[in-house]
Amino acid sequence: MALDNLSSSLRETFRKITGSSYIDKNVIKEMIRDIQRALLKADVNVKLTLDLSRKIEERSENEKPPAGMTPQDYILKIVYEELLAILGKSSNLKIQPQTIMLVGLYGQGKTTTAGKLARFFIKKGLSTGFVACDVHRPAAFEQLRTLSEQTGAKFFGIKGEKNPVKIFNQSIEELKDIQVKIVDTSGRDSLDSDLLDEITKLKKAVNPDEVLLVIDATVGQQAGPQAKSLMDATGLTGVIITKMDGTGKAGGALSAVAQTGVPVYMIGTGEHLEDFEIFSPKKFLGRLLGMGDPEALLDVAQEADISDEKAEETMTKIMSGKFNLMDMYDIWEKFAKPSLMKRLFDSIPVGKMPKGASNMLDLDAAQEKIGKYTVILDSMTYKELENPEIINAKVIRRVSRGSGTQEQDVRNLLKEFRAMKENAKMMKGNRALKKMMRGQMKGNPDLLKEFED
Ligand SMILES: Nc1nc2c(ncn2[C@@H]2O[C@H](COP(=O)(O)OP(=O)(O)OP(=O)(O)O)[C@@H](O)[C@H]2O)c(=O)[nH]1
Secondary structure (H helix, E strand, C coil): CCCHHHHHHHHHHHHHHHHCCCCCHHHHHHHHHHHHHHHHHCCCCHHHHHHHHHHHHHHHHHCCCCCCCCHHHHHHHHHHHHHHHCCCCCCCCCCCCEEEEEECCCCCCHHHHHHHHHHHHHHCCCCEEEEEECCCCHHHHHHHHHHHHHHCCEEECCCCCCCHHHHHHHHHHHCCCCCEEEEEECCCCCCCHHHHHHHHHHHHHHCCCEEEEEEEHHHHHHHHHHHHHHHHHHCCCEEEEECCCCCCCHHHHHHHHHHHCCCEEEEECCCCCCCEEECCHHHHHHHHCCCCCHHHHHHHHHHCCCCHHHHHHHHHHHHHCCCCHHHHHHHHHHCCCHHHHHHHHHCCCCCCCCCCHHHHHCHHHHHHHHHHHHHHHHCCCHHHHHCHHHCCHHHHHHHHHHHCCCHHHHHHHHHHHHHHHHHHHHHHCCHHHHHHHHHHHCCCHHHHHHHCC
């Protein structure tokens, strides 16, 4: 995840607070210093970081925990609430017929994002079409046409035409039966007057339901001023932040946009079309803090064409530690697409596990081993998959030969499987985590009962 450093620093801070036997001014001061360092490293604006610190300090010193809540848990609740506040309000694209205009500078990932948006709406059952109004970058025409073939979206463009308004007007007839129209516009190297002029003219002709700024997370805090000036000039309705997978500055981009009041609708998390997620501040922060995101599993399961029941059953099994190699095989086989696997693991709460324990759920390691492990599991009998405890040295030798892998690979798989079961049990036993998760799972009775005392 792009914010690994921020995530591990905040989890460490939470671990320290959970583990401290008392809370006094010094403990709070040290916690705030840790949080400040973590946020500044994630490129969050200095003023915003100091305001946040002041609020946390003031609340921690003046507010008393409600009955039944320990001072430690209450401090964590304050930090969680104040961090949530800098991530902005939650607001999402409506799943209904509409016209969307994408704007942004060069190289931000706008055309790719058009493809991701098309796939998103088509998966929701809405017919979708592209209007190629990027008249400055010839490659964008072909790129969009290819994306239409990949996603099944319709495509309208006029090769070589330099007037985007003319292109749009001629698309109206062609795309009249299409429910969601995505208008890709020209990128520019800066927010100069002719870009704003072109967007304003095109917007008048298109009269879109949404004007979305597509911006690369690596611009960090600069995302804020860009969103602000486009909002003032063209009436921006939302932001899509791309490349959240590749930069530690995502915190800066997210918080900077949040300050403008323009909602972040979606985030891009990779080059593939499925690397695209609805942005929810609560879910995002929950995953950052390792509190997991049970609902994310259901979205991911849909993408992996797994039924909600099967996904819930899998999640319940994982959380309760009652799963065998057959369940593991199911997960790996179904979620083999790296991005789906990443979202699956992000949705499992690992926040408060003792240091190092959660590296077993380290998705990057799992991703590169997925192929090898699936082959190894393929070479096991049903009996061995259902009852891993019967696997001995002789079976390991047979399976490694049958799968063309090393015996050590088979041993590693078994070790990670056992660690995953151990971690699941640890999560279950963790009181503070239960409290945190209760809020997350209230809509999920099956998962909640796993966390009941
Ligand atoms: N890692 C990663 N790469 C991305 C993401 N979104 C887009 N990209 C890559 O960023 C590069 C630029 O993407 P394009 O879609 O061509 O965006 P663009 O250059 O802004 O398009 P124009 O605005 O039309 O010029 C491509 O290599 C994309 O694969 C993302 O979320 N993560």
